[in-house]
Amino acid sequence: MKLYIQSSSGKELVAGGIAIQSSDSVEDLQKQFQRRKSQYYPSRQRFTLQPAPGEKRGKVLTPGSRLAEYGLQEGQVLIFKDLGPQVGYGTVYFWEYFGALVVYALMFYCRGIFYPSFRSNMQPMTLTQQLAFAFWTFHFTKRILETFFVHKFSHGTMPMRNLFKNCSYYWGFAAFVAYFLCHPLYTPPGLKQTYAGLAFAMIWQVANFRCHLLLANLRSPSSKGYQIPKGFLFNYVTCANYMCEVYAWVCFAIAVQTLAVFIFITAGTAQMCIWAQGKHRRLRKMFDGQEGRPKYPRRWIMLPPFF
Structure with missing residues (x-):
């Protein structure tokens, strides 16, 4: 034809x-x-x-x-x-995460360049500052590894402009957060608060990894079409991976107690809420309980008990 x-x-x-x-x-x-x-x-x-x-x-x-x-x-x-013009998802994710790692590391290890007025009397990093850098490094290293070894993308590419937009977001916030957390005048909270906040942040990070593994299995070659996400936290929350991400950063913000991190969380959460609403709507439409299709169960969208 x-x-x-x-x-x-x-x-x-x-x-x-x-x-x-x-x-x-x-x-x-x-x-x-x-x-x-x-x-x-x-x-x-x-x-x-x-x-x-x-x-x-x-x-x-x-x-x-x-x-x-x-x-x-x-x-x-x-x-x-x-x-x-298109660019691969993996390429975009790698550069946005790798850049966030490098930007923070530069500000952590080269404080004399970024805080010249304190150069002659630069005090050593506090334990909280060191732990904050360790968590940041762990998080974005985890994301890079997940990009190449866990995630299975439903689309192979995205518009080239997204590379610049996403990198600007992550690199910019990395500089913003690192500037205040690495500042010589930064005053940390008590160590008990830092330890507790980071401990819970790590628990949410592990939960987030578990969610990513479950999502990857939905797109495995053995799966028959798209399925309703289920298992672990997906039994209660449509976008459980986003939930874990947000709550991990909230715990991190409590651990370091600085406004810059709360602003970073607010911006990220707002965007994830938009994505989560769209995904929840698509799943309910796809699995409407008609013509033999299963009905999507009642679940929180992203952030129980709020959303």
């Missing part, structure tokens, strides 16, 4: 259309399109069906699916969108 490719404005992008079999995959269509438009490699491409009457957007053709699943017919028109 022959499919015709148009832009959202209605401009024909491939003269004469693309000849393809209904049994071919979406990836086969992407390769055919690239042969005619070499600048658009597959991860830049997104094809959608024309919107049905009353709909604003058409259905997206998902890589990994067969064209036959969308009921495509001879002469049908597909809408193409250029997603722009």
Whole structure:
């Protein structure tokens, strides 16, 4: 059969259309399109069906699916969108986490550069400052290792602009937090408070790792399609991994008792709440209890008992 490719404005992008079999995959269509438009490699491409009457957007053709699943017919028109330059998820995550490690380490080990007025009378780091640096290093090292050995991404790439946006966020907050925690005038709380806060922070970090392992298993080759997350904290919270992340940083903030960390937590929590609401909504829509589908159980979205 022959499919015709148009832009959202209605401009024909491939003269004469693309000849393809209904049994071919979406990836086969992407390769055919690239042969005619070499600048658009597959991860830049997104094809959608024309919107049905009353709909604003058409259905997206998902890589990994067969064209036959969308009921495509001879002469049908597909809408193409250029997603722009892409970069791998693993690449983005590595650089944002690695940068956060390096920025904090520079401020920790090169205090004379960042606090020149104290250079002649620089006091040694307190135990709380050393433990704070150790926790920060552990956390972002854990994230890097999870990126390469645990996480399984549902999408292979993201827009290139996200690399700069994400790195700006993590590197900027690393500098902000480290500046105040490494400052010569930083006054730590009592050691009992620091020990207790960091102990609970580490417990939440271990719980977060357990959540990531469970999520990775949902996307393992042996799994049959997407499933309702379950087991451990997922029996009670939709985004249990986000919950553990937030509560770990709250405990860290209590341990070090500085406003900079609370600001960092607030910014991160706000973004995770948006992601969590979207994921909770998608799961409830996907598992609606109709036509043989299981019904998504009643759960907290992210932060019991608040959200």
